Amino acid sequence: MASTSPEPAAAAEGGENNDPIHIRRLELSDHERGFIPLLSQLSACPDLTAPEFATRFAELATQGDDHVILVAEESSAPERWILATGCLFVERKFLRGGGKVGHVEDVVVDAAARGRGLGLRIVRCLVEIARDAGCYKVILDCTPELRAYYAKCGFVDKGVQMAVYF
Numbered sequence: 001m002a003s004t005s006p007e008p009a010a011a012a013e014g015g016e017n018n019d020p021i022h023i024r025r026l027e028l029s030d031h032e033r034g035f036i037p038l039l040s041q042l043s044a045c046p047d048l049t050a051p052e053f054a055t056r057f058a059e060l061a062t063q064g065d066d067h068v069i070l071v072a073e074e075s076s077a078p079e080r081w082i083l084a085t086g087c088l089f090v091e092r093k094f095l096r097g098g099g100k101v102g103h104v105e106d107v108v109v110d111a112a113a114r115g116r117g118l119g120l121r122i123v124r125c126l127v128e129i130a131r132d133a134g135c136y137k138v139i140l141d142c143t144p145e146l147r148a149y150y151a152k153c154g155f156v157d158k159g160v161q162m163a164v165y166f
């Protein structure tokens, strides 16, 4: 998400009151802070050159608050290495009187930082942003092994995920 867009309050979570973790929106310079290698811990994510990263960043910025990528960093670490990330995509529908649905995507915590509650905090922030945006629900796809984790984030089983891969 573009750093030029106004930050939802929930995206500015952490970083105060001696909180060792700061959660904020993705910045263009996060290309140099391990964002792509972090995503590669989730799925195939070949490196992007800085111009390629900038092009995609600019494309996503045109979606304003309908596409939010949050990252978590150590508040006190000067290198500001990215420890965790998650994305919220807001789908605008004709259903429900022009309602909106939040989609949580691409949640990943660096292997060395797991088990510290970062994943929970990132997802809770995304859900809060969706609520503030007026979404009537937030949905996501995950493997059965992650059901317990997302249950702790407040999600319940609903329907069946299906896919066509190309």
Ligand SMILES: CC(=O)SCCNC(=O)CCNC(=O)[C@H](O)C(C)(C)COP(=O)(O)OP(=O)(O)OC[C@H]1O[C@@H](n2cnc3c(N)ncnc32)[C@H](O)[C@@H]1OP(=O)(O)O
Binding pocket: 041, 042, 104, 105, 106, 107, 108, 109, 110, 113, 114, 115, 116, 117, 118, 119, 120, 121, 140, 141, 142, 143, 145, 146, 147, 148, 149, 152
């Ligand atoms: C929509 C999507 O993006 S699905 C893809 C999700 N991402 C991945 O699978 C990438 C690889 N995995 C990861 O990055 C991490 O392990 C994550 C994101 C799944 C969890 O991040 P963490 O920061 O380790 O989780 P966190 O410490 O916040 O755990 C929160 C709670 O969930 C539990 N939990 C965490 N991971 C799991 C799991 N795989 N299975 C069951 N429970 C889990 C924790 O025990 C904790 O419970 P507690 O509060 O009772 O102690």
